[in-house]
Amino acid sequence: MKTKFASFRLSAKCLLKALQRRLMREARYAGTKHWLIWIIAALLPLAFTSQAQAFSGEEVMKKSQAAFLYPGKDFKARVVMKLINKDGQERVREMTMLRKNMGEAGGDQKYFMYFFQPSDVKDMTFMINKYPARDDDRWMFIPAINMVKRIAAQDKRSSFVGSDFTYEDVSGRDIEDDTHAVEREEKVGERDCYVVKSTPKGADSDFGYKFTWVDKANFLPLKEEQYDRKGARYKQFSADEIADVKGIPTAVKRTMKNLQTGHRTEVAYLKTDYGLGIEDSLFSERFLRQPPRKWID
Amino acid sequence: MLRTSTLFAALLLVPLAASAEATLSGFIQQNTAFNTAGQNPDGRHYKWLEERAQLKLDATEGDWRLLAKGDLAYDHLGRQDGSELREGYLDYAGSNWDLRLGRQVITWGLGDLVFVNDFFPKDHEALFAGRPLEYLKRGVDAVKLGAYPEFASFDLVLAPNFRESRTPDADRFRLYDPMPTVANRETVKPKEGDVALRAYRDIAGYDAALYLYRGFQRTPSMRPDNMTATTKITYFYPKLSIYGASLSGRAGEGVLSLEAAYYDSREDRAGDDFAVPNSQTRLLAGYQIQPVEDVSLGFQYYAETMHDYDAYLAALPAGFPVDKRWSHAVTARLTQLFLHQTLRFSAYASYNASNGDRFVNPELRYSFTDKIWGAVGANFFGGKSWGQFGQLSRDDNMYLQTRYEF
Numbered sequence: 002m003k004t005k006f007a008s009f010r011l012s013a014k015c016l017l018k019a020l021q022r023r024l025m026r027e028a029r030y031a032g033t034k035h036w037l038i039w040i041i042a043a044l045l046p047l048a049f050t051s052q053a054q055a056f057s058g059e060e061v062m063k064k065s066q067a068a069f070l071y072p073g074k075d076f077k078a079r080v081v082m083k084l085i086n087k088d089g090q091e092r093v094r095e096m097t098m099l100r101k102n103m104g105e106a107g108g109d110q111k112y113f114m115y116f117f118q119p120s121d122v123k124d125m126t127f128m129i130n131k132y133p134a135r136d137d138d139r140w141m142f143i144p145a146i147n148m149v150k151r152i153a154a155q156d157k158r159s160s161f162v163g164s165d166f167t168y169e170d171v172s173g174r175d176i177e178d179d180t181h182a183v184e185r186e187e188k189v190g191e192r193d194c195y196v197v198k199s200t201p202k203g204a205d206s207d208f209g210y211k212f213t214w215v216d217k218a219n220f221l222p223l224k225e226e227q228y229d230r231k232g233a234r235y236k237q238f239s240a241d242e243i244a245d246v247k248g249i250p251t252a253v254k255r256t257m258k259n260l261q262t263g264h265r266t267e268v269a270y271l272k273t274d275y276g277l278g279i280e281d282s283l284f285s286e287r288f289l290r291q292p293p294r295k296w297i298d
Numbered sequence: 299m300l301r302t303s304t305l306f307a308a309l310l311l312v313p314l315a316a317s318a319e320a321t322l323s324g325f326i327q328q329n330t331a332f333n334t335a336g337q338n339p340d341g342r343h344y345k346w347l348e349e350r351a352q353l354k355l356d357a358t359e360g361d362w363r364l365l366a367k368g369d370l371a372y373d374h375l376g377r378q379d380g381s382e383l384r385e386g387y388l389d390y391a392g393s394n395w396d397l398r399l400g401r402q403v404i405t406w407g408l409g410d411l412v413f414v415n416d417f418f419p420k421d422h423e424a425l426f427a428g429r430p431l432e433y434l435k436r437g438v439d440a441v442k443l444g445a446y447p448e449f450a451s452f453d454l455v456l457a458p459n460f461r462e463s464r465t466p467d468a469d470r471f472r473l474y475d476p477m478p479t480v481a482n483r484e485t486v487k488p489k490e491g492d493v494a495l496r497a498y499r500d501i502a503g504y505d506a507a508l509y510l511y512r513g514f515q516r517t518p519s520m521r522p523d524n525m526t527a528t529t530k531i532t533y534f535y536p537k538l539s540i541y542g543a544s545l546s547g548r549a550g551e552g553v554l555s556l557e558a559a560y561y562d563s564r565e566d567r568a569g570d571d572f573a574v575p576n577s578q579t580r581l582l583a584g585y586q587i588q589p590v591e592d593v594s595l596g597f598q599y600y601a602e603t604m605h606d607y608d609a610y611l612a613a614l615p616a617g618f619p620v621d622k623r624w625s626h627a628v629t630a631r632l633t634q635l636f637l638h639q640t641l642r643f644s645a646y647a648s649y650n651a652s653n654g655d656r657f658v659n660p661e662l663r664y665s666f667t668d669k670i671w672g673a674v675g676a677n678f679f680g681g682k683s684w685g686q687f688g689q690l691s692r693d694d695n696m697y698l699q700t701r702y703e704f
Contacts, residue, residue, distance in 0.1 A: 084638055092640065092668055119668035120703030123323070138503070138548065145432035148405040151505060152586070152594075153552040159591040163639030264638070286498065286505075287446055291389065291396065294319070294358045 058181030058197045061215050065197075067106035068220035070173040072249045073275030075101040077296070080270055082164050087263030093118050094162045097297045100172075101279050107133060111284040112172060115297040126289045129154075131172050142289040149286050158207050164266040165236065165257040178202060189214045189223040208235055219243075219250040234260045246273045318359035324352045324704060331428035331697035334676070338693075340469040345427040345695045347374040352384070363389040377467070385437050396444040401437040404455060406496055406509060408546050408555040410631055411646065412600045414580045415542040415559055417494050417511040421464040426471065426677055426690060428697025436461060450499040458491040462535060463516035466690070474689035476618055477528055485533040488514045504547035509559070511540040521573040525615055536574045537564035552587035569606020570613040576604040592635040600627045619684040625652040640665045648687075655681035655688050673699040 056064070082094040095118035103109040112129040116122045123144075130138040139154045157169045179199040187196050194214040201208070209232060214224040225238035242254035251273055258265035282288070283296060331345040338345070350371040357364045365387055371380030387400030407415035411425070424433035440457035466473060492513025499506060518533040542559030559580045566574035579602065586596040604610055607623040614620060629648040635641070645660040661675030676696045681688025 086638075092638070092665075119665065120323070120325075121665065121671055121701075136548065136551075145430075146405050146435050147403045150408075151546050151553050151555075153588045156588055156591055159588070160639065163635070282446070285446075285451070287396075287444065287451060291363075291391065293391070294363075 056183065056195070058183045058199070059176060061183060061195045061197050061220070062176055062179075062181045062199065062213070063107060064220040065213065065215045065222050066173055066176060068250070069222055069252065071102055071106035071110070072251070073102075073247070075099070075277055075279040076273070076275050077277055077279070078270040078273040080268060082162065082166075083267045084164050085265050085267065092163075094164065096162075099279055099283065099296055101281070101284070107176070109133070110172065111281075113284055113288075113292075113296075115292050126292050128284055128289055129168075129172065130284070133173075133175050134177070137168070137172075140286070140289060147290070149289055164268075165259050165264060166266055166268070170238070170257060178206075184212065186217070187214065189216075192223060193217045194223060221250055221252055229261075236260065244273070247275050249275055318357040318362075318364075320355060320357035323354050323356070325701050326351045327430075327699065327701040329429055329697070329699050331677075331695045334694045334696055336692045338470045339472055342375060342470070344375055345470055345693070346429065346697065348372065348380060350380065361391045363391070365389070375470075383437075394446045396446075398442040398444075401439050402442060403435045403437050404440075404442065404494075405435060406453075406494075406507075407542075408544050408557055408584060409582055409600075410584065410596055410598060410629065411648070412582055412598055412627075412629060414557040414582045414600075415507075415509040415540070415544055417492075417509075417513070417516075417540060419461045419463045419516050422517075423464050423466040423471075426466055426679075426693065426695075428675060428677060428695060428699070430673075430699055430701070436464065450497050452498075453494075453496045455494040456491070457493070457513075460488040460491055460514055460535065462487065462518070465517055466693075471690055471693045474684040476684075477522060477531060480522070480528050480531050482530040483533065484530065485518065486535075488535050488537075501545075504545050507544045509540065509542040509544070511538070511542075514538055515575065519573050519575065536566065538562065539564055549585070552585050555582070555584035555586075557582040569604070569609035572610070572613045572615060572618065576606050576610050578602050578604055592639065594631075594633045596629075596631040596633075598629040600629070601625065619682070622652045625650060627651065627655070650681065650685070650687075653682055653685050653688070655685035657687040669704065670700070670702050672701070673697075675699075 077097070077099050080096050080098050084092040084094065095116070097115045097117070099113040101111045103111060110131045112127075112131065114127040116125045116127070125144055126142040128140045137154050137157070139152045140149060141152055142149050154168075157174070158167045160166070161168050161171050179201050181197050181199045184196045184198045187194055194216055197213045197215060198210060199213065200210040207229070208227040209230040211225055211227040213222050215221070216223050221240060221243060222238070223240045226234065227236040227238075229235040237258045237260055239256050240252035240254070241256055242252070243250050244253045245251070246253075251270070253270040253273055255268045256265060257268075279296065283293070327350045329346055329348050329350065331347075333343050333345065337343055348371055350369055352367060352369045354367045355365070365385060366383070367385040368383050369381055372378075373380050383401055385401050385403055387398050387402045390397045404418045405416055406418070407413060409416065413420070418438055419436040421433055421436050438455070438457050438461050439459060440455050443454045443456075445452040445454075492511065494513070495510040497508045514535040515538045516535070519536050521532050521534065522528040523530045523532070539562040540559050541562070542557065544555070544557040546553060546555040548554070557580075561575075561578040561580060563569075563575050563577040565571070567577065569576045581601045582598060584596060584598040586594060588594050601624060603624045604621070611620070627648060627650040629646065631644065631646045633642065633644040636643070642663045643661070644663075645658070647656070647658045649656045656679070658678040659675060661673055663671060663673035665671040674697070676694070678694050679687040679690035681691065683689055683691070
């Protein structure tokens with residue numbers, strides 16, 4: 002019920018925005034004497050703002066997850082990851098990432114990845130069935146011996162392909178694993194953000210708590226600061242470039258920096274696209290072994 | 299003959315490749331393995347000493363794909379048969395079916411260096427001589443037909459010519475030979491091909507598969523012309539059918555794998571021909587977990603049993619080693635990644651509780667750059683002189699692999 006209510010409020014917000022745009026347009030056509038329309042139009046955001054402030058930390062994180070990891074029915078990107086050590090030496094991991102939502106935002110998802118680089122993993126494919134409340138199912142295809150292998154994956158905090166990103170950073174962390182509180186509101190650059198503090202409920206996480214700066218307008222996480230269990234600064238995430246892809250604001254450049262080791266990972270999402278009509282059948286052993294060219298270019 | 303025709307077919311398809319989206323890649327590699335104890339039967343100290351280059355062409359045009367992977371090798375130990383077409387096939391992908399024609403590597407089953415339902419040819423020598431893992435498998439010249447209706451997926455593999463597994467070279471490894479004085483030896487390969495079928499689907503979150511095979515043993519049996527006064531030994535590949543199943547999925551914190559197969563030794567159903575393996579049941583249970591980040595642990599229990607054990611015992615000539623009715627083996631593998639997954643340590647160990655056979659393979663592999671990697675490792679064998687690993691107990695070796703990929 003709670004999520005239904007939230008999504009109703011979200012659509013109410015959209016309606017308000019549309020109404021405001023409409024009124025502004027009409028006021029322009031009607032000329033300045035229709036001052037009443039101008040006033041109504043100007044006052045509308047107030048109604049909207051007071052409502053937005055009512056979001057709890059958990060609601061903000063849910064919306065953020067929906068905006069960051071669930072937009073579109075499906076998604077595709079050519080992901081180029083640069084792993085850079087403190088001396089500036091680079092390693093490149095390049096893959097095509099495909100994602101399909103199996104239901105609502107926050108629900109099950111399927112991921113399919115095909116690796117281009119480095120050379121020794123070229124043609125390797127990787128499939129994840131992600132379930133929010135339990136461990137993922139993961140399969141890997143090893144081209145060298147033409148073998149499909151199911152792999153154990155109980156640790157979502159482990160590094161994704163050796164980068165500073167964890168599996169959770171790539172495909173999402175369960176909202177229920179942490180408690181969330183809106184600490185304050187703050188600008189990141191020109192953007193107004195909620196600052197949400199998230200603290201793991203369990204003691205098995207590598208971080209003690211983290212702050213996320215969530216854009217108030219589009220709910221993308223623009224910045225995240227993780228602290229280790231001793232309270233020292235640990236990792237820092239930033240969304241470095243947001244692009245509009247088919248009307249969906251998308252973080253196409255991201256960085257995760259380990260402040261304790263000086264190692265960082267810069268990611269560029271190229272050829273990003275949504276709503277491609279990826280079939281369920283793609284997520285199968287058949288295509289793990291023989292990935293269709295049309296999806297992996 | 300078939301190799302030539304495959305190559306010829308591949309050449310014919312070059313124009314297709316020219317119009318298609320094509321990529322060319324490959325590697326150059328140095329591979330050395332030297333004895334840590336003793337010397338080879340031929341007096342040398344190296345198990346492997348070779349430079350190798352591989353070129354891989356991968357071309358796609360619509361629903362068609364051509365892949366050709368060829369190796370050129372120079373062996374410093376004087377055996378110049380390492381250059382080969384590793385794989386060369388043409389793919390066609392239909393909507394719910396596909397076809398692969400040509401030389402291809404196929405791997406079925408779930409085992410880690412234990413094979414229950416992987417009926418396809420292997421290169422055991424590659425494993426024991428410290429070559430990169432991909433050389434463990436040999437391609438088969440076959441037609442593979444895949445069908446993917448809603449209720450299950452099917453792979454049918456038809457190979458017109460039988461291809462055997464490669465066993466270690468008797469000049470390089472000390473292999474068990476019950477009749478070392480007989481010099482006149484001949485190998486007879488089956489004239490027919492073989493056929494394999496796999497059906498698989500998801501059952502309640504588990505990957506389930508059924509397997510069928512009708513063909514021959516991949517490793518040869520030996521038959522003396524006369525037991526009392528042997529003048530000639532004939533190596534041959536006995537007829538074999540396999541009926542198997544496998545299941546894998548999440549169990550607790552890890553992944554559980556189960557495999558079983560019945561090996562129907564069609565050339566000796568009574569079990570009273572000592573030269574032909576008895577019919578068997580093979581069972582495998584594996585469990586893999588990731589206890590902490592970048593660490594993976596895998597355990598396997600493997601058992602095999604002979605179906606006509608009394609007949610086997612009765613028919614076994616005096617002086618031949620006696621196998622037990624049941625054979626039980628366990629394996630363990632630890633893999634740990636370091637330095638942002640550019641350094642990998644892995645150690646594999648297997649121990650057979652029934653005959654003492656053991657094999658240990660530690661390896662350290664480092665990616666110097668995204669294009670250059672090197673590995674150093676060792677193979678240690680032990681057990682009774684006639685066991686699979688025991689016979690190699692004086693063949694312990696260390697190996698180096700260096701590869702530049704482009």
